[in-house]
Amino acid sequence: MPTYMFILKRTEEAFAADHDVDFAEMLATMGRYNQQLIDAGVLIAAEGLAPVAEGFVVDFGQEAPVVTDGPLVETHEIFDGYWIVEVASAEEARAWAVRIPVGRGSRVEVRRIHAIGELPGGDDDAQAERDWRERTGQL
């Protein structure tokens, strides 16, 4: 079955509003949603990310890559986390994504994930990928 990624992006305003919400309540709200995905047998992976200040950006525009601490400045929306689900169709993926318990200032991009061997490339690469996914319990 196809897999889809839900990419959660939030504005700075949305992050600021988090301070007004009880943390335990946030954990419960998101936890309940995640549990629904698990109970339906569709959740493959999910992660929330540490703040942008802890990250960095590598720019490959120059001869040598340039590393800069902090966020990607071109965008007003901060990538906050993602889910990966395995479902029968794009419609089913979207039906799950619209139920993500986020509010103002949040946008979710729903993208299909390439299957192994979907992109043109050496058969060796597809086999190597398959082997790695098997070894790491992803297949």
Added chain:
Amino acid sequence: MKYMLIMRATPAAHEASADVDFAEVVEAMGRYNGSLIDADVLVSAEGLAPAAEGVVIDFDQTPPVVTDGSYGETHELFDGYWIIDVADRAAAVEWGSRAPLGPGVKLEVRRVPSIDEFPFDDEWTRKERAWRESRGQL
């Protein structure tokens, strides 16, 4: 420590990609992935189908508004990622700098917190920990 390496295209990427030999790109990517696997740091990695095939859901309103994806707003583009498990931030910088990416592409690198950073006795944290354990994702 886990870090997520996220490929982000910029407007320059579209122009630059016209001159690139796709087979070369695939080969370079395969070599990079192979080196991550050999070093035993690769946790997961995926490539995404084009944004135009997807949708964007806006949660400013209730119910949320769903719009088809597009080729516009290239600075927002998110084409794929790796998650690596490394000793420290310096190692993440090193691996990120070696990604076979060209002009117009930036790699946004973000730390992925461990479940240990969440309140241990919280009911939902316990459930998540159990789920991760059952899937070998701890």
